[in-house]
Amino acid sequence: MDDPRLFSTQLDYDVPLLRLLAELPGGQGVAGEVRRLFEKKYHRLIPDEHRGSRSGGMIVWDNNVAWSRLRLKQNGFLDMPRRGIWRITDAGRQWLKENSQATRIKRIQRKRPQTPRKRSPAKVAAAPGIDLEMLKQTRKLMPADEFRQVWGTLYDQLLAEERVKSITEITQTELGHRTRRWLDDVHAFLSGKNASHPSSEALCDWIHFCYALELYREAAALFPYVCEDEVDTAIYKRAKRVAKVCRSKIAG
Secondary structure (H helix, E strand, C coil), rough: CCCCCCCCCCHHHHHHHHHHHCCCCEEEEEHHHHHHHHHHHCCCHHHHHHHCCCCCEEHHHHHHHHHHHHHHCCCCCCCCCCCCCEEEEEEHHHHHHHHCCCCCCCCCCCCCCCCCCCCCCCCCCCCCCCCCCHHHHHHHCCCCHHHEEEEEEEHHHHHHHHHHCCCCCCCCHHHHHHHHHHHHHHHHHHHCCCCCCCEEEEEEEEHHHHHHCCCCCHHHHHHHHHCCCCCHHHHHHHHHHHHHHHHHHHHH
């Protein structure tokens, strides 16, 4: 008899889903129908907190079943002979036969091919339909150690792919032109060639810009023109600290 505490975590859905598939005619079924039968069979065991909230746009228990399908497929216990069809494999049936009392499936650790030291590690192939947002929602629901074990590598890869989208492609020449324009404005102000007076906030931006380029003299020279009352306190204090560092570097 199933333990009423069976569905406490996402990984607890794997074995029940495998057992359900084994009971179906031909060991297979359409995804939507399998989910419906899962809810019907295990209705009294699914905790309320897995029914009343959503994850990745789906009810938690339904989302957990979808993830279980993926884990079973990765372990070779489930395949999809056609799109939208879930089917238990011979390996899945054999596992059930040998582990009739088990409630968890130990993840199969496949040996990774050895690669030369200097070669970049191969990317993990993302399963269809799995995106970063789904993994972020799953991360909130799973214990941290379980999440890292099952999805850590893929999560890190998708996160890096998302971050790289924010990188602007720019040539060295264009970067030099943009930097030069900023520096010309700074030099024009310090030399008195610019009749307009930049705002104190703009001066703080210039101070950080000059510091980043290791132009310590310019950064230190700009700070006396910053009016404390015209900028946010945090911005002023940071510019003041940067100017102080620049003065120490000049003196050193």
